[in-house]
Amino acid sequence: MFLFLARRLFQAAMVMLTVALIAFALFQYVGDPVANMVGQDTSVADREKLKQDLGLNDPIIVQFGHFVQNASKGEFGQSYRLRKPVKELIAERFPATLELSIISAILALLVGIPMGVYTALHPKSWVSQGFMTLSLIGISLPTFLIGIFLILFFGVILQWLPTFGRGEVVDLGWWTTGFLSKSGWQSLIMPAITLAIFQMTLIVRLIRAEMLEVLRSDYIKFARARGLHERSISFSHALKNTLVPVITIIGLQIGSLIAFAIITESVFQWPGMGLLFIQAIEEVDIPIMSAYLLLIALVFVIINLLVDILYYSIDPRLRMN
Amino acid sequence: MGDFWRRFFDSDLWWSFKSSPLVVIAFSITVIIVFSSIFATFVAPYNPFDLAQFDLMDSLKPPAWMEGGTSQFFLGTDDQGRDVLSTILYGSRVSLLVGFMSVFFAMVIGIIVGLIAGYSGGWVDALLMRIADVQLSFPAILIALLVDGIVRGLLPKGSHDDLAVYVLIVAIALSFWVQYARTVRSSTMIERTKEYVQAAQVIGLPQPLILFRHILPNVMGPVLVIATIQLALAVITEATLSFLGVGVPPTSPSLGTLIRVGNDYLFSGEWWITVFPGAALVILVLAVNILGDWLRDALNPKLR
Numbered sequence: 001m002f003l004f005l006a007r008r009l010f011q012a013a014m015v016m017l018t019v020a021l022i023a024f025a026l027f028q029y030v031g032d033p034v035a036n037m038v039g040q041d042t043s044v045a046d047r048e049k050l051k052q053d054l055g056l057n058d059p060i061i062v063q064f065g066h067f068v069q070n071a072s073k074g075e076f077g078q079s080y081r082l083r084k085p086v087k088e089l090i091a092e093r094f095p096a097t098l099e100l101s102i103i104s105a106i107l108a109l110l111v112g113i114p115m116g117v118y119t120a121l122h123p124k125s126w127v128s129q130g131f132m133t134l135s136l137i138g139i140s141l142p143t144f145l146i147g148i149f150l151i152l153f154f155g156v157i158l159q160w161l162p163t164f165g166r167g168e169v170v171d172l173g174w175w176t177t178g179f180l181s182k183s184g185w186q187s188l189i190m191p192a193i194t195l196a197i198f199q200m201t202l203i204v205r206l207i208r209a210e211m212l213e214v215l216r217s218d219y220i221k222f223a224r225a226r227g228l229h230e231r232s233i234s235f236s237h238a239l240k241n242t243l244v245p246v247i248t249i250i251g252l253q254i255g256s257l258i259a260f261a262i263i264t265e266s267v268f269q270w271p272g273m274g275l276l277f278i279q280a281i282e283e284v285d286i287p288i289m290s291a292y293l294l295l296i297a298l299v300f301v302i303i304n305l306l307v308d309i310l311y312y313s314i315d316p317r318l319r320m321n
Numbered sequence: 322m323g324d325f326w327r328r329f330f331d332s333d334l335w336w337s338f339k340s341s342p343l344v345v346i347a348f349s350i351t352v353i354i355v356f357s358s359i360f361a362t363f364v365a366p367y368n369p370f371d372l373a374q375f376d377l378m379d380s381l382k383p384p385a386w387m388e389g390g391t392s393q394f395f396l397g398t399d400d401q402g403r404d405v406l407s408t409i410l411y412g413s414r415v416s417l418l419v420g421f422m423s424v425f426f427a428m429v430i431g432i433i434v435g436l437i438a439g440y441s442g443g444w445v446d447a448l449l450m451r452i453a454d455v456q457l458s459f460p461a462i463l464i465a466l467l468v469d470g471i472v473r474g475l476l477p478k479g480s481h482d483d484l485a486v487y488v489l490i491v492a493i494a495l496s497f498w499v500q501y502a503r504t505v506r507s508s509t510m511i512e513r514t515k516e517y518v519q520a521a522q523v524i525g526l527p528q529p530l531i532l533f534r535h536i537l538p539n540v541m542g543p544v545l546v547i548a549t550i551q552l553a554l555a556v557i558t559e560a561t562l563s564f565l566g567v568g569v570p571p572t573s574p575s576l577g578t579l580i581r582v583g584n585d586y587l588f589s590g591e592w593w594i595t596v597f598p599g600a601a602l603v604i605l606v607l608a609v610n611i612l613g614d615w616l617r618d619a620l621n622p623k624l625r
Contacts, residue, residue, distance in 0.1 A: 255458075260460070
């Protein structure tokens, strides 16, 4: 167990270091940080002094060391575009993205898992055929189009729901939440559905495929031969073994939810990190880009690590070697 | 050649194709869209890039069957008076071009990496596959966004729009190569131990020749299936990036750009500028997805 954990931790550290290197390279080779900080009438001598003060004349290795040191404290300097510290900007936007992602994840799991199990147990029924057709359409519908169609029907034609923003937000000091007001929940409905649909279709298809595979295996046949109840076979034999790979998938889904939130936030003008990131890309705002990159990498690495550990404790076969 | 077609019409693949009406429809739709966009210059009623062919007086006209619409513009016109049907046809051309090219480059990168990793093994294999693993743990759209962002940062500001299509192709290709690499690698590892490869090694053929002339044809089957499925994904990714404003510029719009532009008119009631390009995108992607699903099942011996 210790060796396993140590190896995984080492790998995670390597991934983070690689991503940090990319983020650092962004600062080095894309744009000129000094030119982005001073006005046009700054003299060459002043620029040179600023460069010295910023440590831009140090050897690359030293600069990278400083970068990692600052990054681990969450310091990425100022946004070129918004002229505010990146740390503040991200802290402001983080609650919006997290609330959206969590509600979407819950939605996708609550609807996706039962649908997947049902289609695997009754592959020929017309309900399952309907679910599969729906999921194919769901996969073919780009996330942003789902959002636009929802806005068109529920926002423009029926005028039931607000089409942009987070609604009324309650400030708890260290966290801003939309969960405490009616308009906050109303604003959340469409973005959450938009973000959940793609994940949902993925979960349905993966659970179905995995479960069909398990249902074909010998021990299920044997359980049938023993005359076990069909319900007990599907739930305590088949579903249990389906869940191991499903945990991985769900873990990775949480990561991609945060990534797909970029699109949803852009459609609904949801004031989260994704919107911040996409605006940073348009304007080539390097500090925000690299901070977001490292943050996302950190989220992914932590999720991967947790999934690995969970795997290890669920599947006894992994503990053998 | 005649022999080839006789064998083709005799095969399980052809039988499975013609016995599924859904697949035949999907195939026909794909062919129609591909051809009408390749020959958009002849098929489209107007050329949306020719300033002489559209008039601001015609702007924001609804589709022909609605009140205020004219038969001149079947699907209505956009804010600049361009015929929506024509912009869709020209737009699908850009979308399909980016889709095909990026899938092609992803395939080339993936095949080369996969062949080398699977054939040489050892630390080369370990290194390449670790990179692939790391990349695979991030969603493709995020990688594409990032590559797109970095390349845009490296280019001088003025040339963004001119090079946008190429930047997109590179970004999407770099985010899609991993799947090919992994598939090719695992089949190469199996092929490597077979007798025909050993024979080729014994007569002293150079390694590249063994890889590309002998092993490659035997590992192509699954690669083509992935390519079909990824074509749909590449088209979606292109549309998404263009919608987000970091893809193809409005001067030579793709379907995604058209949707982005039309989105501004959604609230003032001009829904057709967004909805029709959106519908075209969904139909195209759905048809290609159905084809890909069918091809995967038809070529999978496990499911027969």
